[in-house]
Amino acid sequence: MAMFPGAHNFGISHSNSIVRETHYHTEDIQMEIQPPGYIRGMTNCPRSTLAFTGRNEISESLEKFFLKTTFPTKQKVFLLYGLGGVGKTQTALEFKQRLSLKKRLTKIYFSKANTEQSIQASYFVIVIDNGIVQAQDWHAGIHWLHSNEESWFIIMDNADDPKIHLAKYLPSCGHGNIIITSRNPDLQDVAAQSLEVQNMVPTEGIQLLSEKAVGGPLTADQEKKVAQIAKKQRKRLSTYLERLQNLRKQILQKEIPQSSDGYPLSIYATSKLSWDELDSSPII
Known part of the structure; x- marks a missing residue:
């Protein structure tokens, strides 16, 4: 019996950044519950704009945190907060590209965290991407991240709603890398380190x-x-x-x-x- 029924085009690259991709036929996936807002491929991480410029000090802080700071048994969570439109998302995407060249990343995900519905749908996609075809709901996505001690990376974008208890959507484990972008500085409580993104100098x-x-x-x-x-x-x-x-x-x-x-x-x-x-x- 195959380990991943219905899977094809499975490959592992030997570059510094290792991102595995597994594709499934939707007809082979029998899911009892699909959360509202679920769209196949919605967690694919986009590239930063080609016009991205500057933000060197922020990039240096992110690089020091994710590459040079050692947390033996602690997950790395960094918060970028600031006013809307100052470039938080683009800064996170640009750093993701730089990080993938310097660090072995096993999985890269992008989650629109502006609503609980979108966050849950994102975790449901993670379930499918990793071949868990018998999962009952989106909780299986968090469970997969928790149980797989790999160097996965997630950008939780636009987590602005203070009514969302974001901590419950962060895998409670001692591994993984997460960048949160938000207009809400109170989320510093769920991050190991944070930085305010301001207007360009x-x-x-x-x-x-x-x-x-x-x-x-x-x-x-x-x-x-x-x-x-x-x-x-x-x-x-x-x-x-x-x-x-x-x-x-x-x-x-x-x-x-x-x-x-x-x-x-x-x-x-x-x-x-x-x-x-x-x-x-x-x-x-």
């Missing part, structure tokens, strides 16, 4: 601008102009809300046809204000 912003806008390093004159624009924009930010409110009033006075895409006027106003600012800015 000016040097990183200039680096990103140079790579995406001019296709290479900025000249000294261009860097000077960038600094002047940034200084000017900081002054404008102080009056942004007032100007936005005035613009919304102007838009409401116009006869605008009903939008087919459902965008509210508030979004149109913020977009228009941004484009107006770009139009009035000098070209570098």
Whole structure:
């Protein structure tokens, strides 16, 4: 009898990062319970954006924690917290790629942790990925991670809801690697170490601008102009809300046809204000 009925394309790579993939025919998997939100392959870990820039200090902290800090019998859980949109998820994904080049990772998973439903569905996928075709529910996924003393890696993304008791979804074992991204700093209680992700520092912003806008390093004159624009924009930010409110009033006075895409006027106003600012800015 085969160890994994219905499995095919099973392989083990001999590189530093070992990620095993097992594929199953869905008709061969007889599951009594499929949790709501279950989608096959939903835990596949995406790559970070090609435009990822900077965050060197955060990457160094993550590398020190996961590669250089020794916890003989303790799971490694790191929390990246901060405001929405500052780059927590992209930082975690970028570090995952770097870590996989330096450390032997047996499994890599990505879990959308914004709802309990999504977390449970993710663990159900882990059940299937590891050939546990007789599992009763999503708890089997946690059990598999708990019982397999391997160097698996999970990103639990957007765990923002304070009503979710996230600790119960972390395997209670002394192995494995987990990065949690969240806007909730209170999750520091479930992590061995944490770090706040803030806005990019000016040097990183200039680096990103140079790579995406001019296709290479900025000249000294261009860097000077960038600094002047940034200084000017900081002054404008102080009056942004007032100007936005005035613009919304102007838009409401116009006869605008009903939008087919459902965008509210508030979004149109913020977009228009941004484009107006770009139009009035000098070209570098």
